[in-house]
Amino acid sequence: MKTTIFQRLSIFFKYALMLLMLGLGITIIGYFALNIYELVFVLIKFNGYIEFTDMTKTILSSFLCFEFLIIIKEYFDDSSAIQFENYLYIAVTALVRTILVYHSDFMKTLILSISIFILMIAIILYKRFAGSKR
Template sequence: MKNNHLEKSYNVVLGAGMLVLGIIMFGFFLKDVWQLAQLLWTANLTDNFYAITRLILETFLFFEFVVLTQEYFLKNHISLENFMYIGITAMLRNLLVYHDDTIGILIQSVAIGLMILVLIAYRWSRRHLADLEHQEERTEYIFAEEHAISKKIDND
């Protein structure tokens, strides 16, 4: 009884925290969109290219975090795959903006490759585990059918 009450309280606090975090992220997203709109009319693209690009990439990151918050409220959890997708895209965007340091580019490229390999392994393992589960269900079904037929033959 106490654990059930504790679990409900934890879920309420977690939901409220996610809601506040989502509102804050959405606020930052709107702020960045507003700044981009202002830069559209006032900025000199050749002089401020890196600042504008950084702001655009930051806006996309806030957008992705808002989508993660939305996923939490719709599905009651956030999938690990989405975190990996966001990490990969964030690092790719980072490569677009900061490409002056050769060693840094190499390290980020290796990190992106490693994250892609981890994502592939994770998806393969999930698919493999699902196949094993379905194989067990199929085996149980076939076993039940065979025993039902043998019982019917024995009764006749």
């Protein structure tokens, strides 16, 4: 009797998580489309001056959305399994975005650069040791 209750709860949470991931995916697609629209709008209405910081924010936000969409696709393709490597890529992209957009403080930029270096080492180690087990 208890096993059927736990099995039902497990199935309920599985489908609830799938619905939440689907909702998150649709939201990110909307945000991604908004970023693409902003980029196209700026290129069409080009008047000789483009703010580098704004363009960088939009482009890197688009990359982050794209990476999140890849993770959500992987979630549905691989039966609810997401590889750790993808999280490392998202962290590197987010840190690069932060450095490119907010680079006025030297110490903050240095710390973020060291963080990116550590994450790149983690990616290399993950590919070398855990990647061979996949």
